[in-house]
């Protein structure tokens with residue numbers, strides 16, 4: 435249930451048949467062909483992101499200290515704006531107007547993080563209509579205003595995009611070729627079963643889903659990856675060595691067989707999604723019939739769920755679960771059986787018909803971004819701020835804190851970057 439104008443979207447629809455229909459149309463925006471056309475946009479935003487990293491460099495080439503949670507949010511938001519509507523929100527350019535968006539994203543996450551655990555709001559139309567009142571109890575007025583302004587901005591951007599597609603489709607605008615963004619694909623798509631396209635209202639609702647579901651998740655994964663790599667120099671060095679052995683310059687880093695051959699890169703990202711996955715909480719499901727699970731009766735209509743964080747930290751599947759260890763995904767080191775057990779329990783994107791529709795897009799963006807940064811830069815952490823961003827867990831282990839607000843709310847890490855000598859461009 436997302437804060438918004440009340441219209442459900444793919445993420446929040448409860449009815450199974452309705453959800454399947456919406457998902458079938460939405461899926462056109464995430465097909466293999468669509469993903470191919472997105473890479474150039476992602477690469478352009480990685481260029482901008484990298485420029486921020488060495489801004490105001492000192493005499494030794496170290497850029498200013500960067501709050502990676504904030505910068506990664508700006509990057510993910512602008513990239514998604516460009517991918518969805520061919521428009522960015524100006525967050526990476528430091529556009530002052532985009533400042534409120536950062537707090538709107540955090541506040542919306544906080545409110546969703548509470549509402550999602552109160553399914554009663556989804557059951558009663560009256561209470562659903564009253565959720566703004568409830569939100570007022572948990573959020574300051576300023577935050578609610580920010581969320582409303584942000585939702586209006588997303589709706590207006592989606593409408594502009596729809597209008598452009600209309601003029602292009604009717605041949606009025608001949609000069610520009612159609613923008614190959616997510617909206618391009620879903621505006622032209624029809625449900626293969628019913629033959630119906632999205633209505634304008636459904637499109638607005640999906641625009642909200644796309645931005646909310648795709649921004650925080652991608653950005654906190656990037657921030658967490660940079661946290662773990664800067665805390666584990668041996669993992670950073672191993673990844674950098676792999677990238678330097680595969681690519682000759684940063685221009686060489688794009689999707690395809692070379693990137694696919696970077697197995698350590700994939701293991702690092704898999705491990706980050708396990709230990710600091712952005713959706714760590716319980717995603718409630720309603721039992722549609724009576725069940726008995728390990729002796730416990732779960733009657734029809736009951737809500738049940740297990741926090742993904744708990745599954746990802748269960749030592750039965752992941753020995754030493756609080757240790758960041760990309761090698762746990764390498765069967766030549768830990769054995770095929772251990773990797774198979776770990777894979778069976780790894781579900782940062784969930785599984786089944788409600789699993790993440792943006793999985794391949796998110797992984798493409800994360801792999802390209804991390805590959806580029808680690809290929810081209812050295813980095814160091816501002817350790818004076820560590821207490822702000824870490825949490826102490828079992829047995830005194832420290833993890834990067836991912837506060838469960840449906841997606842994760844994170845702080846930092848605070849990092850400095852310097853171009854490494856290896857860079858050839």
Ligand code: HEM
Pocket residue numbers: 444445446457514643644647648649651652655711712713717782783784787788789790791792793795796
């Ligand atoms: C690392 C990045 C990401 C992670 C870990 C992630 C994780 C998830 C999870 C766990 C769900 C299931 C939620 C539930 O059932 O309650 C989900 C659903 C969804 N995600 Fe993602 N996500 C990521 C990135 C993205 C991106 C980039 C997009 C879009 C651009 C996206 C769009 C969606 C949508 C639309 C749904 C609802 C799917 C449905 O119900 O059919 N996600 N995601």
